[in-house]
Amino acid sequence: MKNKTKTVYEAVENIKDGAVIMVGGFMATGTPEIIIDALVKKNIKNLTVICNDAGVPGRGVGKLLSNGQINTLIASHVGLNPEVAQRMNTDVEEDKLNCILIPQGTLAERIRAGGSGLGGFLTPTGVGTIVSEDKQVITIKGRDYLLEEPLRADFALIRGSVTDRFGNTIYNCSTRNFNPLMAMAADAVIVGTEKIVEIGELDPNFVMTSGIFIDVVVGGEKPWQI
Amino acid sequence: MADIKTIIASRVAKELKDGDVVNLGIGLPTMVANYIPKGIEVIFQSENGFVGLGPVPDKGNENVDIVNAGAQYVSVIPGAQFFDSATSFGIIRGKHVDVTILGALEVDQKGNLANWIIPGKMVPGMGGAMDLVVGAKKVIIAMQHTQKGKHKILKECTLPYTALNVVDMIITEMGVMEITPGGIYLKEIRSEFTPEQVQAATGAELIISSDLKIWK
Numbered sequence: 001m002k003n004k005t006k007t008v009y010e011a012v013e014n015i016k017d018g019a020v021i022m023v024g025g026f027m028a029t030g031t032p033e034i035i036i037d038a039l040v041k042k043n044i045k046n047l048t049v050i051c052n053d054a055g056v057p058g059r060g061v062g063k064l065l066s067n068g069q070i071n072t073l074i075a076s077h078v079g080l081n082p083e084v085a086q087r088m089n090t091d092v093e094e095d096k097l098n099c100i101l102i103p104q105g106t107l108a109e110r111i112r113a114g115g116s117g118l119g120g121f122l123t124p125t126g127v128g129t130i131v132s133e134d135k136q137v138i139t140i141k142g143r144d145y146l147l148e149e150p151l152r153a154d155f156a157l158i159r160g161s162v163t164d165r166f167g168n169t170i171y172n173c174s175t176r177n178f179n180p181l182m183a184m185a186a187d188a189v190i191v192g193t194e195k196i197v198e199i200g201e202l203d204p205n206f207v208m209t210s211g212i213f214i215d216v217v218v219g220g221e222k223p224w225q226i
Numbered sequence: 227m228a229d230i231k232t233i234i235a236s237r238v239a240k241e242l243k244d245g246d247v248v249n250l251g252i253g254l255p256t257m258v259a260n261y262i263p264k265g266i267e268v269i270f271q272s273e274n275g276f277v278g279l280g281p282v283p284d285k286g287n288e289n290v291d292i293v294n295a296g297a298q299y300v301s302v303i304p305g306a307q308f309f310d311s312a313t314s315f316g317i318i319r320g321k322h323v324d325v326t327i328l329g330a331l332e333v334d335q336k337g338n339l340a341n342w343i344i345p346g347k348m349v350p351g352m353g354g355a356m357d358l359v360v361g362a363k364k365v366i367i368a369m370q371h372t373q374k375g376k377h378k379i380l381k382e383c384t385l386p387y388t389a390l391n392v393v394d395m396i397i398t399e400m401g402v403m404e405i406t407p408g409g410i411y412l413k414e415i416r417s418e419f420t421p422e423q424v425q426a427a428t429g430a431e432l433i434i435s436s437d438l439k440i441w442k
Binding site for chain 1: 272273274275276288289290291292293295297299302308309310311312314315318319343348349350351352353354355356357360361386387388389390
């Protein structure tokens with residue numbers, strides 16, 4: 001199988017202004033920091049970022065936000081990064097952040113649908129709330145559901161713990177979260193990983209994300225230092 | 227006397243049954259884990275992707291790859307399992323969680339819940355709350371009875387809903403209430419209070435249970 005390892009700068013070469021990018025991680029646990037750092041250095045703008053949350057200042061998606069690179073953020077929870085509220089409410093028009101909030105389970109399932117060839121799904125979550133505005137309500141066996149559409153991106157940036165050169169990936173503990181879903185839901189997928197191993201070294205029984213979803217493998221992720 | 231949050235958390239813990247799969251919200255609900263009665267084993271789910279949530283590790287012993295849904299470093303117990311977020315919310319919406327315990331801004335007599343947004347003031351996002359209250363078999367609200375005297379238990383919520391008709395039980399420092407199709411039943415009252423005092427602190431009519439228990 002093909003060796004997909006590249007340098008981080010080669011990996012982000014095709015990501016341009018205005019790109020739609022999924023970023024794995026939950027409060028930055030499971031976010032590929034080295035790829036985020038490369039995007040900060042590249043300083044591309046007007047990004048639409050799809051991530052569970054806004055990370056924290058100085059970590060994960062929070063770095064892109066602080067650097068003014070995100071135009072639209074699609075997330076489930078942004079309350080732990082105070083910069084989000086500041087940017088949503090700023091009077092400076094070009095700094096204004098468009099923040100779209102989606103229930104976490106719906107966000108996960110929309111990404112799963114996007115990567116799995118589904119036209120959408122029906123969920124009871126959000127019925128009768130703000131979330132249901134402009135959405136079709138469908139009643140099945142007497143219960144109301146919202147029709148939720150699939151979500152896809154131009155790029156997905158995911159974080160692995162151990163990845164072989166083909167891209168087969170294993171996630172440690174709670175770093176898994178949105179990563180396996182996003183790996184299937186973008187046109188180009190970059191994995192930043194802590195440990196690169198040779199093809200054939202991973203036990204096929206324990207591969208969590210198939211390398212067929214992965215376009216580029218980048219090594220050098222480090223455990224977060226508390 | 228123990229503080230109000232401890233009083234509420236320790237009473238909520240008594241509602242849990244042996245073998246329950248439980249999801250705790252952040253803040254006061256997280257404290258419930260410290261008061262599980264002896265002889266009862268409950269299994270905690272963390273919606274960011276695992277079952278078998280354990281205690282907060284000592285400083286220096288954190289595993290940086292294990293955080294709970296409030297982004298705190300936590301541990302897992304033997305037998306724990308990790309998942310991706312879609313599976314985690316399949317567990318939640320699929321009714322595999324027995325009890326979820328959350329805080330609230332407002333709850334009304336129909337069991338409607340508002341706990342995620344104060345328009346113009348606080349817009350943190352709903353996180354997993356909307357899925358949890360719709361999917362869990364039992365929804366317990368653990369909160370202070372009023373917000374500095376302002377009613378939180380109402381005839382009708384004034385803030386945007388998290389979900390409709392989902393709350394089963396409310397536990398506050400004044401008592402234990404159950405939401406039924408007929409209204410809110412006061413099932414248990416703390417010995418410090420009279421039913422009149424609880425009613426005065428509540429913005430909806432309480433039905434006083436015929437076998438009102440005293441919570442000492």
